[in-house]
Amino acid sequence: MTRQRVVIIGAGFAGLSAARALGNSPCEVLLVNRENYHTFVPLLHQVATCGLAPEHIVYSIRNLIKKYSNIKFVTSEVDKIDLGNKIIEVNGVLITYDYLILACGSTSRFFGVPGAYEHSLTLKSLSNSVNIRNHLLHCFEVAQEEVRVSRQQQQLTFTIVGGGATGVEMAGELATLVYGTLSKDYPNLDFRRVRVLLLHSGERLLPDMPTRLSNYTARQLWQLGVEVQLNSRVTGVTENAVHLEDSRVIPCHTVIWTAGVEGDNKLNKWGLLTNRNNQVKVFSTLQVPEHPQVYAVGDLAALHDKQLPMVAPVAIQQGITAANNILRQIKGKNPQPLHYQHQGSMVIIGRHAAVAHIGKVKLTGFPAWLLWLVIHLACLPGNLNRLHVLISWGWIYFLREHPIRLIFRQDSLAKYQDVPLPNLDRVQGKD
Ligand SMILES: Cc1cc2nc3c(=O)[nH]c(=O)nc-3n(C[C@H](O)[C@H](O)[C@H](O)COP(=O)(O)OP(=O)(O)OC[C@H]3O[C@@H](n4cnc5c(N)ncnc54)[C@H](O)[C@@H]3O)c2cc1C
Incomplete structure (x- = not known):
């Protein structure tokens, strides 16, 4: 009997847990990921703030799957999917599938705020975090040489937008870096001119946590030197300033946007039904409507009956559920709904x-x-x-002392993008 082929797009928390659950099962698995490594996203802010080296929070995907003989891996960014004919295109090669798991994660959401996309830094990937690190250190290098006080203050004002978990972690770590470590690196700079601001549109930080924990968080951030500004909705971002709803303008050179996440624009192009947040709508079994062989998991999936947080445990549990449901379908059994255990x-x-x-x-x-x-x-x-x-x-x-205070130039990776895939003749088409 021909082995059923499962293609998984994305090797983040969701895709990788799905692949592992299908490891050494009777189906053939093709895992496709943009990078050849899995990123441990929860530590990105520590790379961005010079605490950790980028290499130490990622892991080779090939190493993670090498014990499963039925899983093949391809480094590539999938751009085209034909759901009707069950085909994906990887680096110009068409690959058929019997089952598809979409696990491509999310991107930053800018809520249509003018200039936010163009002038903000985001923290969603390893290259984002290295970008932020380069940018922060560059600001201090420029500020040190700047004689005009107002320009220097602009260089030294760091605005983080969004008081959720990522914004809080980034603000706390940035203040620790600036006032703890960088103040020793730049003895000639007047650190009273440095500002780390956390802007949040709501009434309290960490809105998903109990109020007592939100209040504690705000107090701790103030103690670290972060100016926490609640009820501060950003209405515009330019190269040199942040504009707020109440007409305030904060001159600054650095805006780190952590205010929202959404699904990738590609999802609509692939013909998938999405919600307001651009996430793929799925049944409680994680199947995509009208395509029972297609599953969406992790940050890009939106359950039709309940809203789950966009966090790693949800992604992991969804990946495992989708994999188990595919194995059930192969055996002729009905897929089961996700039973999410909040940890x-x-x-x-x-x-x-x-x-x-x-x-x-x-x-x-x-x-x-x-x-x-x-x-x-x-x-x-x-x-x-x-x-x-x-x-x-x-x-x-x-x-x-934060050990990785280095500015790295990032050369274009374009030359690596069209590398021919060594094992494609074995994954293309079916025997
Ligand atoms: C800064 C930050 C800190 C966080 N901290 C925590 C935390 O402490 N605890 C927690 O539980 N959650 C945390 N989260 C949320 C958590 O990281 C996400 O919910 C989780 O990563 C979602 O998993 P995923 O598999 O859906 O997506 P991801 O982990 O983002 O993985 C998606 C993968 O798909 C790949 N990909 C995307 N598009 C394509 C394509 N077209 N072709 C091929 N590959 C593609 C990407 O390269 C990536 O490897 C944090 C998020 C951020 C941004």
Whole structure:
């Protein structure tokens, strides 16, 4: 009997967990990912703020799947899908599938704010975080040479938009970097001119957490030197300023946008039905309407009956459910709905400061901080990565110095994009 072919697009938390659940099963799996590595997204902010080296929060996908003989991997960005004929195009080669799992994650959402897309930095990928690191350090280099005070203040004003988990973590770590480490690197700069602002349109930070934890978070950020500005909706971003709904204008050279996420524009092009947030609408079994052989999982999926947070545990559980449902379909059984188990949420703010909400337990301060470190270290793939990260954390903790204060030029990667795929003749078409 011909083996059924499952194609998985995206090897983030959702795609990788689906691939693993299909590992050594009777089907043939083709995993396609834009990069040849899996990114541990929850540590991106620490790369962006000079705490961790980029290599230490990613892991080779080939290494992760090498024990599964039925999984093949291709590094490529999928641009074309023909759902009607069950074909995807990878680097110009057409590949047929029996089942498809879409796990391409999300992109930043700018809510139509003029200039936000053009003039903001985002934190969604490893290259984004290296970009931010380069940009932050470059601002200090320029500010050091600037004699005009107003220009210097503009260079040294760092605005983070969005008071959700990513915005809070980024703001806390940035303030720690600036006032703890960079103040020693630039002894001639007047650090009273530096501002780290966290703008949030709502009444409290971390709106998904209990109010007590939101209030604690705001207090801790103020102590670190972050100006937390609530009820501050951004209405425009230019190269040199942020404009707010209440007519305030903040002159600044740096805007880091963490205010929202949405599905990729490609989803509509592929003929998928999306919601207002541009996520693919799926049934509780994670199947895409009208295409029972197609599943959407992780950040890009929107369940028709309930809203789930866009976090890694949801993506992992959805990936496993989609894989199990495909195995059921192959056996002629009905797919099962997702039974999501909420494992709680946690956010790190700074040294000995974090919040955690797990079941009925609400933790703040040192216990939450320690728990955050332990869980993130345990979940990071690769023992060598864990060792590197532990050493870097120890370095920052004991020496109060962020070790990776380097500006790297990023050469174009275009030359790598059309590399012929060595094993395509084996994955193209069916025997
Ligand atoms: C800065 C930041 C911090 C976060 N911190 C936490 C946290 O502490 N805890 C938590 O639970 N969640 C956290 N999240 C959310 C969590 O990272 C996401 O919910 C999770 O990554 C979603 O998993 P996913 O598999 O859907 O997408 P992703 O992990 O984003 O993976 C998508 C993959 O698809 C690939 N891809 C995309 N398009 C294509 C294409 N066309 N062709 C081929 N490949 C493609 C991408 O390269 C990527 O590898 C954080 C998110 C961010 C941005």
